[in-house]
Amino acid sequence: MTTATATSSEFDQGIALHPDGESGCYRGELGTGWQIGGGINGGLLLAVAANALRQELPEHPDPLSISCYYLSASRPGPVSVRTEVVRRGRSLSTATAVLYQDDEDGTPVERLRVLASYGELAALDGEVQTSATPPALPPKEQCIGVEHAPPAFVEQAALLQRFDLRLDPATVGWALGQPSKEGRIQGWFRLADGREPDPLALLLVADALPPVTFDLGIPGWAPTIELTVHLRAVPAPGWLRVSHATRNLAGGYFEEDCEIWDEAGRLVAQSRQLARAPRVQQ
């Protein structure tokens, strides 16, 4: 495997921004390689907004908690981010970001809004008391890669080519029409170009797996209403173990809880999203 450096990697190019003259404003480009269906993956969009906030908060480089409310579907092409620092504190700073794209008339349309508190993960210490355990996954060579997905599916999900994703066979019965109905999808994750994980990449990973509703027997797109990610530690280099689970689908919405574990066995991120369930075919 070729190993991408932090600047040459697809992910770093995907979230790259340059200052827009006006203070706190940035411009970038949403690449076609991050598409899923007609839109851009929500985790990548969150990482773009988080990257803008990171520029504004050099003393606090990492989002410890970041909440994103999705407003309209993003498209490949130019993107702008406007930031506002709400409070600069000693150990934490809080800020907001608005990500928007111009529509055909040149009118800015807001795609998402972010509220986040940044700190420095590497500076955290103190004891670890965790009762959480990493997902039990079969070895990678027994897991299911994108090479087994139907070509029609991969075609509308250019995103998948950015990932080296190996799903636990026990949680991909839905691909064969036999969902487990347990509401769980889990697997091994790495960026395809070998770029190592870091806090911003974990934001992408938190929304990288197929919707957990697939495993409830509900195919189709599940738009995210809100996604909050808590980053808990700097990830070690190597593979990540990722699990998505839901326990309550009701009234047309479901929550999706994600945990990300690094190769050192540490729980490096916890996230929850509220998503709209796909319409069930009557």
Add this chain to the structure above:
Amino acid sequence: MTTATATSSEFDQGIALHPDGESGCYRGELGTGWQIGGGINGGLLLAVAANALRQELPEHPDPLSISCYYLSASRPGPVSVRTEVVRRGRSLSTATAVLYQDDEDGTPVERLRVLASYGELAALDGEVQTSATPPALPPKEQCIGVEHAPPAFVEQAALLQRFDLRLDPATVGWALGQPSKEGRIQGWFRLADGREPDPLALLLVADALPPVTFDLGIPGWAPTIELTVHLRAVPAPGWLRVSHATRNLAGGYFEEDCEIWDEAGRLVAQSRQLARAPRVQQ
């Protein structure tokens, strides 16, 4: 028990706001009855901000997802809320709120910032597929009420007098110096004046129990960094079952997951907060 109506209740008085002339701005009063330690309870503050947003979004009265970032400790006294509607949609509207108080010089100091999507819970339908189960609680008469708490504790937590809270004895060993170390506190909850639960009251309930770190053997105040609540159904009248749990305390922070179940056996709210762990005495 005297039953409070929605307008005479302590909770409704606690979150009452009146328009401040300027569009989208409101003023209220944080009552001493909602104090915990020197500050005002974070759930009550969230409900105040949510009440302001509710005035701005009459077509979408309920927060389906609401995220709150706490910036500084609130004090009893006048409070202001400034709202901004980000997007009005067909089934959801998204808005932000800033809650602030003037310091001694009259300078406004931001206490918290909220980002939320509102909809109409009563209009949601569709099947319920839930694998979540309510916490197993002993009957209320076998649970531990505030009458058993040390008077010194109750004295600095006026808040507790607003609640009829009956904690599961299995999760209050910490009060006797014997924490279970499982990271769970659960119990029955009702407002003391009999005011029935509704979506805004659930925001209070999501932050009503003692910090779950008590059950890890770590006493002390655990300031909330971020709290996101997903409201999933309109609660039935009656008692609520509430559970708080944490699975990962690390680097001085922990997550606290809360579930709230109504008397009809429905999971009506799920929340997660990131909080700073109290300093352990060396």
